Structure formats: structure tokens, C-alpha cells
Amino acid sequence: MKDFARLFTELDETNKTNEKVSVLKNYFISVPDEDKIHTLAIFTGRKPKRQINSTLMKLWAMEVSSIPQWLFEESYQVVGDLGETIALLFPDTDVTNDKPLSEWIAEINSLGLMTEEGRKQWLIDSWNIMNRQERFVFNKILTGSFRVGVSQNLIIKALAEISGLDAATLTHRIMGNWDPASFSFYDLMQEQDASDDASRPYPFCLAYAIQETSDKQKTAEEIGEHLGDPQLWQAEWKWDGFRAQAIHRGGKIFIWTRGEDLATDKFPELHSFLFDLPEGTVLDGEAICFSEGQPLPFNVLQTRIGRKNLTKKILAESPMVFIAYDCLEFAGDDIRSMPLKHRRSVLEKLHQHSSYSGIFRLSPVINFKSWQELYELRLTSRENYAEGFMLKKLDSVYQTGRKRGDWWKWKVDPLSVDAVMVYAQKGHGRRADLYTDYTFAVWDGDKLVPFAKAYSGLTDKEIKQVDYFVKRNTLEKFGPVRTVKPQLVFEIGFEGINRSTRHKSGVALRFPRILRWRQDKKMEDADTIETLRSMLDA
Amino acid sequence: MARPLLQFNDNGIYCAAGDFYIDPWKPVDDAVITHAHSDHARWGNKRYLAHDLSREVMKYRLGDIRLETIGYNETIFKNGVKISFHPAGHVIGSSQVRVEHKGNIWVVSGDYKLEDDGVCTPFEPVKCHTFISECTFGMPVYKWKPPTEVHDDINNWWRTNASEGKTSVIAGYSLGKAQRILQHLDLSIGKVFLHGVIANTHGALLRNGIHLQEATRITSDLGRDQTKGGMVICPPSALGSPWMKRFHPYSFGYCSGWMTLRGAKRRRAADRGFVLSDHADWDGLIQAIDATECECVSLTHGYTASFTRYLSELGYDAHEAHTYYGGDEGVEEDSVLEESVINASEGEDV
Numbered sequence: 016m017k018d019f020a021r022l023f024t025e026l027d028e029t030n031k032t033n034e035k036v037s038v039l040k041n042y043f044i045s046v047p048d049e050d051k052i053h054t055l056a057i058f059t060g061r062k063p064k065r066q067i068n069s070t071l072m073k074l075w076a077m078e079v080s081s082i083p084q085w086l087f088e089e090s091y092q093v094v095g096d097l098g099e100t101i102a103l104l105f106p107d108t109d110v111t112n113d114k115p116l117s118e119w120i121a122e123i124n125s126l127g128l129m130t131e132e133g134r135k136q137w138l139i140d141s142w143n144i145m146n147r148q149e150r151f152v153f154n155k156i157l158t159g160s161f162r163v164g165v166s167q168n169l170i171i172k173a174l175a176e177i178s179g180l181d182a183a184t185l186t187h188r189i190m191g192n193w194d195p196a197s198f199s200f201y202d203l204m205q206e207q208d209a210s211d212d213a214s215r216p217y218p219f220c221l222a223y224a225i226q227e228t229s230d231k232q233k234t235a236e237e238i239g240e241h242l243g244d245p246q247l248w249q250a251e252w253k254w255d256g257f258r259a260q261a262i263h264r265g266g267k268i269f270i271w272t273r274g275e276d277l278a279t280d281k282f283p284e285l286h287s288f289l290f291d292l293p294e295g296t297v298l299d300g301e302a303i304c305f306s307e308g309q310p311l312p313f314n315v316l317q318t319r320i321g322r323k324n325l326t327k328k329i330l331a332e333s334p335m336v337f338i339a340y341d342c343l344e345f346a347g348d349d350i351r352s353m354p355l356k357h358r359r360s361v362l363e364k365l366h367q368h369s370s371y372s373g374i375f376r377l378s379p380v381i382n383f384k385s386w387q388e389l390y391e392l393r394l395t396s397r398e399n400y401a402e403g404f405m406l407k408k409l410d411s412v413y414q415t416g417r418k419r420g421d422w423w424k425w426k427v428d429p430l431s432v433d434a435v436m437v438y439a440q441k442g443h444g445r446r447a448d449l450y451t452d453y454t455f456a457v458w459d460g461d462k463l464v465p466f467a468k469a470y471s472g473l474t475d476k477e478i479k480q481v482d483y484f485v486k487r488n489t490l491e492k493f494g495p496v497r498t499v500k501p502q503l504v505f506e507i508g509f510e511g512i513n514r515s516t517r518h519k520s521g522v523a524l525r526f527p528r529i530l531r532w533r534q535d536k537k538m539e540d541a542d543t544i545e546t547l548r549s550m551l552d553a
Numbered sequence: 554m555a556r557p558l559l560q561f562n563d564n565g566i567y568c569a570a571g572d573f574y575i576d577p578w579k580p581v582d583d584a585v586i587t588h589a590h591s592d593h594a595r596w597g598n599k600r601y602l603a604h605d606l607s608r609e610v611m612k613y614r615l616g617d618i619r620l621e622t623i624g625y626n627e628t629i630f631k632n633g634v635k636i637s638f639h640p641a642g643h644v645i646g647s648s649q650v651r652v653e654h655k656g657n658i659w660v661v662s663g664d665y666k667l668e669d670d671g672v673c674t675p676f677e678p679v680k681c682h683t684f685i686s687e688c689t690f691g692m693p694v695y696k697w698k699p700p701t702e703v704h705d706d707i708n709n710w711w712r713t714n715a716s717e718g719k720t721s722v723i724a725g726y727s728l729g730k731a732q733r734i735l736q737h738l739d740l741s742i743g744k745v746f747l748h749g750v751i752a753n754t755h756g757a758l759l760r761n762g763i764h765l766q767e768a769t770r771i772t773s774d775l776g777r778d779q780t781k782g783g784m785v786i787c788p789p790s791a792l793g794s795p796w797m798k799r800f801h802p803y804s805f806g807y808c809s810g811w812m813t814l815r816g817a818k819r820r821r822a823a824d825r826g827f828v829l830s831d832h833a834d835w836d837g838l839i840q841a842i843d844a845t846e847c848e849c850v851s852l853t854h855g856y857t858a859s860f861t862r863y864l865s866e867l868g869y870d871a872h873e874a875h876t877y878y879g880g881d882e883g884v885e886e887d888s889v890l891e892e893s894v895i896n897a898s899e900g901e902d903v
């Protein structure tokens with residue numbers, strides 16, 4: 016745990032990518048393999064099962080702390096994080112321990128067999144042999160609220176550099192349903208894939224946006240200069256649903272979202288068509304609400320996703336289909352390295368043989384002879400319930416992650432990011448008593464950096480809801496500004512982006528506005544500063 | 554019942570028997586000043602009484618004032634009220650003010666800390682009946698590490714930055730933190746540079762006979778390569794200002810007791826947060842109050858409500874006092890946050 020706590024501190028103390036990678040490499044080189052795989056599991060969201068809930072943890076910490084209960088509660092208010100509060104309030108001792116992370120995790124996993132009294136004693140004894148930083152990290156693991164300041168990409172980069180395996184292979188291997196009890200670091204590092212996880216998805220291939228601003232639209236000629244002969248490209252509408260990967264393997268089906276959440280149960284309408292696909296098939300597509308031959312607005316899907324129980328009524332109001340873009344695996348073979356043209360023909364064949372063509376739909380390929388023709392067609396995106404086009408090179412392989420060159424999104428509303436509200440301020444005039452002006456932040460590691468302020472874009476009803484939230488979730492007040500508990504996610508659109516040394520985020524936006532409130536997203540899903548920076552280079 | 558020896562009124566802490574104020578926040582005739590921080594030593598009083606070592610800084614900050622100074626443990630009478638100054642260990646010249654009248658003893662702590670910082674005269678407890686204490690960090694989550702550990706951390710951070718060709722920029726309040734940082738820097742690592750505001754305060758302290766390690770004032774003709782790998786000490790307000798650009802590439806460190814909390818560290822957007830404070834931590838406050846053997850205690854700046862309640866439960870006759878203090882680690886912090894809000898809000902113009 017010592018090494019792991021130190022790793023956490025060191026990652027916390029730098030926001031520079033190359034320093035984080037070198038911190039990770041040093042850690043991975045110095046700890047035993049069991050710790051490596053456990054670290055990887057924790058960093059990729061595969062936390063041990065929660066054995067002690069935070070209510071009990073708080074109760075027990077109060078019992079052993081030397082301060083009255085009310086003062087414990089007030090300290091918690093000041094700190095804002097239970098794990099950290101306990102770490103700070105627990106009396107420091109001189110006792111230390113050298114138990115590796117893997118042993119701690121094993122102990123945590125065996126807690127289920129213990130009585131409550133036994134768990135309590137174990138927890139207090141554990142706190143006793145840790146320093147503040149270890150206690151903090153330990154509490155975070157225990158309560159399952161662990162967030163690290165590194166993206167998966169950085170961990171992959173560090174592992175790739177020390178192992179010599181390529182990043183794409185590693186990215187694929189750490190996806191899916193593995194856990195450190197059955198998947199070892201040795202398995203991960205094999206030349207040949209050693210996994211037998213039927214659910215494992217492929218890393219999504221992502222597209223960069225063709226940048227433009229409303230005052231500087233890219234003309235058809237400019238697009239042509241960049242992309243070359245239109246004959247070499249495939250154009251599809253960019254649908255506004257949930258990007259998903261659908262898998263039929265080993266007699267089972269799995270549906271993964273872009274955020275690597277297994278969401279099979281959320282989409283019952285898609286199950287039959289998936290079972291009907293040949294064994295060993297993986298499709299990339301969009302799960303989208305669809306009725307009478309047309310996609311339904313995004314908020315229909317959003318409402319549905321927010322519901323715990325999918326009642327008959329909801330299923331009837333928001334019927335779901337799968338618009339397929341691509342085929343990644345056919346007859347159990349990974350075909351990602353085949354050209355798109357080939358993969359598309361495989362997809363079309365699968366579709367032809369499917370008896371569920373109403374649910375399993377093909378993303379139509381748009382016929383166009385010239386970029387000018389496509390340019391004009393793009394202006395009708397909204398009428399076609401799309402956000403613009405996806406442009407894919409016909410000979411392109413299915414890449415891992417975001418790679419420049421082969422895939423582009425050409426949106427009608429091109430520049431946007433998902434951001435977390437961090438400050439709120441009251442409005443003017445008729446909205447003087449409502450919090451209507453918000454400051455938004457994106458992730459920089461595990462920190463939120465403010466980058467834009469926006470006023471407009473929400474309905475009156477939404478403003479009231481956000482105002483209600485702000486008033487009940489204020490962390491600090493500074494004059495008219497309130498620091499708000501980071502939680503709400505909004506899609507922020509803007510007209511342009513420039514480098515700026517004046518702003519902490521390093522970027523300055525032109526005319527930022529709220530496109531919509533993303534109630535379907537958690538703050539973890541917000542974009543990162545890298546996303547904004549990548550828009551600078553384009 | 555007799556009138557209390559010291560009372561809080563609209564102007565500050567008032568001694569009716571002696572007709573003077575301690576650290577008044579509105580202009581008065583006679584002001585007794587615990588220390589030279591701007592929330593305690595304000596402009597506009599007719600006459601000032603302060604410690605000898607506050608003299609030059611107060612003159613630099615407040616201009617041509619009528620100032621009388623005395624040393625620690627010396628005694629002065631005002632209308633029959635006995636006044637003496639005792640080390641508070643907060644910053645150079647900082648004092649607790651002891652007031653005695655008809656056998657009744659009160660002590661105003663000003664700001665204080667218990668650790669010896671190697672720069673100012675260490676805190677000495679003073680026995681009294683009533684103690685007016687600050688409690689900036691009056692929450693049990695605030696517990697300082699031994700300062701030597703923090704100074705080692707700062708030097709190690711500097712060494713690493715220097716070896717990577719980066720300049721270290723460290724922020725701390727110009728009276729107190731700046732000297733404390735400077736005095737514990739390992740000058741074998743490189744040269745130290747001071748922001749103008751800090752250099753001015755240093756000049757004043759030198760005039761007051763204080764010895765400080767060598768450091769160079771930053772001026773516009775100082776070239777980029779001269780500061781490279783060095784340590785720059787600046788006030789918190791310099792954070793994010795164009796002034797910082799000249800040190801690129803640099804690593805930015807922030808010294809404050811608030812750095813205890815991860816959230817505070819994140820909001821500050823510092824590369825490194827050092828938990829270093831010139832105020833007493835939780836244990837320090839309780840220890841200091843206990844050492845006065847007082848019966849009654851009044852609490853100023855900080856978590857006054859919770860701390861008052863806690864002391865009451867310990868058996869003290871404790872009261873919350875409403876003051877306008879909270880200048881150094883209290884308010885500066887907030888203004889930095891405001892700045893970051895404003896910076897973010899300017900996002901639309903380039």
C-alpha cells in the first residue's frame with residue numbers, strides 16, 4: 016500500500032503528461048506483478064466489491080476518534096470527502112506496514128465472510144498501521160470512490176513503454192470483464208492474447224472533428240484539398256444516440272457503451288437480433304430511439320436511460336433500434352485490420368441474413384459525387400435527424416482510439432465539449448434571483464479546470480432546476496459567486512478556440528453557449544483538457 | 554459587575570479603562586498593534602504602539618505615522634492600565650498584547666503559532682484571566698507536520714526543478730511566509746529572487762536589523778536565463794498574472810495551511826502545495842489556550858463557532874467574537890479563487 020499511496024500522491028502532484036507517465040513507469044517497474052495487475056484494475060474502474068459502506072465507516076471512525084460526533088460531522092463538512100476526513104482525523108501512529116496492495120485487496124475481498132464486529136476491528140487495526148496518505152487511498156479503495164488523475168491512455172503508454180507491447184494491443188486486452196483474480200499481469204504481457212473473456216469489447220475507433228467556426232466555414236474546396244478524391248471516402252449520417260458495441264459470442268450477448276459500461280440490460284429490444292447473428296460477431300453502431308422510420312430526438316433516449324425500471328410504457332414511448340456502422344469481428348475473427356470497404360460488405364451480408372431488419376438497421380451510405388454535393392446535403396442534417404456526417408476512408412482499418420486522418424466527423428454544430436458546472440452566479444433583470452450564469456470546467460487529470468462561462472441555452476424549466484441544485488449544493492460563497500459541487504454536465508458549444516496564456520486552462524473560447532444539459536452523463540464522463548487542446552491544432 | 558477590561562465595539566477591541574484600542578479596524582486615537590499584517594495594522598489611527606520589530610514594515614506600509622515601539626516584556630502604562638508585548642511566533646515583530654488593570658489580566662493573541670520557525674521570536678504563553686485568541690485553523694483536520702520536513706520538501710522540489718532546467722516559483726504572504734521560506738532555502742541549489750512587493754518588505758526588515766539570506770529583487774532588466782533554475786518568491790496575488798510568464802518553464806508551489814485539504818490544493822492549481830502555516834494548528838490552539846490558564850476565552854477569525862462550542866464542552870467560558878480580521882491566510886486565499894473565476898469568465902474575448 017505504501018508504494019501505491021506514493022504513486023497516488025505523485026500523480027496528484029503533477030499535471031504534466033510526461034511526468035505522470037514516468038511516475039507510472041517507475042511504479043510499475045518497482046512493484047510485484049500482483050500489485051501491477053491490481054493497480055491496473057483499480058485505475059480502470061475495476062474496484063473490489065464494496066464490503067463496508069460509508070455509513071458504517073463513518074460511524075466506526077467517529078467511535079475511535081477523540082473528538083465529539085458533531086465536530087466530526089463539521090470536519091467532514093469542511094473537507095467534503097469522507098475518506099479524506101477520516102485520514103486526517105485519525106490519530107497518527109509510528110507503526111507502519113509493508114503489506115503490498117494485492118494483500119490488502121485480498122483482505123478486503125475476504126471481509127464478506129466476517130461478522131460486522133470482525134470487519135470493524137479489521138478496519139480500525141488497518142487504520143492504525145497506516146500514515147495519513149495511505150489511510151486516504153485505502154479508504155477510497157474501500158468505499159469504491161477511487162478516482163485517479165490519469166487517463167487510461169497514460170497507463171497504457173507507461174505499460175507499453177516498459178513491456179514493448181504496442182498500445183493498441185494493450186488497450187484491447189484491458190477491456191471487458193476481467194478481474195485481477197483471474198487475469199494476471201503475466202497473461203496481460205503475453206505475445207499471444209491469453210484471455211478467454213467472451214464479453215471483451217474492442218476499443219472504439221474515434222474520429223476527430225473537422226474544425227470550423229461559423230465565421231470561418233470550411234468550403235467544399237477546402238474539404239477537398241484536405242481529403243482528396245471523394246471516391247475514396249464513405250459518408251454516413253452522424254446519428255445522435257448512444258454509440259455502442261454489440262457482441263454475440265459463446266452463446267451470450269453483450270452491449271457495451273462508449274464509456275465501457277456493460278449496458279446489455281438497458282436495451283432489451285436489441286437482444287433478439289443479437290442472438291440471431293452468427294456466433295462470433297461484433298458490431299459497432301448507434302443505439303437510438305426510433306419510430307416510424309425516423310430517429311426520435313435525443314432527449315427521448317436520455318429520459319429512457321435515466322429510468323431504473325424499463326416499464327412497458329417507457330418501452331412503448333422510446334422504442335430502440337441499432338444502426339450499425341461497422342463489423343469488427345466475424346465468425347470469431349478480428350477483422351479490424353481489413354479495409355472498411357470489406358468490413359462494410361460483411362456488415363451488409365449480416366444484415367441481409369438477419370430476420371430483424373427493423374431493429375438491426377444499416378447506417379445508410381450516402382451517395383455523393385463531389386464535396387460540393389455533400390456540403391449542400393450536410394445543411395439538411397437536422398431535417399434528417401442527424402448531427403452531420405461521418406467521413407471514413409474506404410481503405411481505412413478500424414483504429415484503436417482517436418487517430419488523425421482516416422475518420423472525420425463533419426458536424427453542423429462542430430465545436431462542443433461536455434463540461435462540468437463548477438461556479439454559478441446570479442443573472443440580471445428578470446432572472447436576478449436565479450443562478451443563470453455558470454462557469455464550466457473540463458478534466459485535467461483528476462482536476463477540474465475552469466475554461467468557459469456561459470449564460471444562455473437552457474429552458475426556463477431547466478434554469479429553475481439548476482438554480483435549485485446550486486442553492487442546495489454550494490461549497491463556498493465569494494461575493495456573488497458560488498462554488499458548486501461538481502456534478503452537473505452540460506454540452507458547451509462555441510464558435511472558435513484559441514490558445515491563451517491568460518487563462519489557466521490555456522485556451523480561450525469564442526461565444527461559448529450551453530447546447531444542452533446532459534443529464535445522462537456523470538461528471539466523470541465530461542471531456543478533458545486534451546480534447547480542447549486537440550481542437551487547437553486542427 | 555465591573556465593566557470588562559476589553560470589549561469588542563464597532564471600532565475594534567477597546568480598553569475603556571486605558572482608552573485605547575488593540576488592532577482597531579476603524580480609525581481611532583490610540584491603537585496598540587499586535588503585528589504588521591494589514592488586517593491588524595490599519596491605516597488612519599492617530600497614534601500607534603507596536604513592537605520594535607514591526608516598526609519599519611509598518612512605516613513602509615502605512616507611511617508617515619506617529620509610532621511608538623517597545624520590546625518584548627517591557628511595560629508601558631496608558632491611563633493606569635499596564636500594557637506589555639509578548640512573542641506570538643506568527644511573523645517578525647508579532648506580539649500578544651497583555652493588558653493588566655486592578656489585578657485583572659487579559660491577553661490578546663493577535664495571530665500566533667507555537668512552532669519555532671527560525672525567523673521570529675518563538676511564542677511564549679502568558680498567564681491571564683481572559684484570552685482573546687485567533688482560531689484560523691480551529692478544526693481538528695488541521696495538524697501541521699514538523700516544519701523541518703516541509704522545508705526539506707521545498708528544497709527537494711527546488712533541486713528537482715533546477716535539475717530539469719525549470720525555475721521554481723513559490724507563493725507565500727510577503728510578511729511572514731516569504732522570510733520563512735527564504736531562511737530555510739538551501740542556497741547551494743541556486744539563486745533566490747524576490748517579487749518587488751516581497752523585496753520591499755525585506756528592505757524594511759533589513760532596516761529593522763533583521764538578517765535575511767541573500768536574494769535578488771526581480772527587475773525588468775533581469776534576463777530570463779538569469780532566473781533559470783532559481784527560486785522565485787512571490788505573493789499569492791502574482792498567481793496567474795502576466796508577471797509569471799517571464800519564468801517559463803517553471804513549476805509553481807503554494808505554501809499555506811489550507812494546502813492540507815486536497816480540494817484546496819486543486820482549486821489553487823499549484824504544481825505543488827506545501828502545508829506551511831504561520832498560524833497555530835488544532836493541537837497548537839488547544840495547547841496555547843490551556844497554557845494561559847485562562848477561565849474565559851474569546852475567539853476571533855476562523856472556525857469561531859465550532860471552536861467556541863468545543864472549548865465550552867471542555868469547560869471554558871468561551872465566546873465567539875465578531876471581528877474584521879483574517880487578512881493573511883484567511884482572505885488572500887479567497888481572492889485567488891475569485892481571480893480564477895474571473896479568469897475563466899473572460900473566456901470569450903481573446
Ligand SMILES: [Zn+2]
Nearest residue numbers: 590643664881
Ligand atoms: Zn497575521
Ligand SMILES: [Zn+2]
Nearest residue numbers: 664878879880
Ligand atoms: Zn490575522
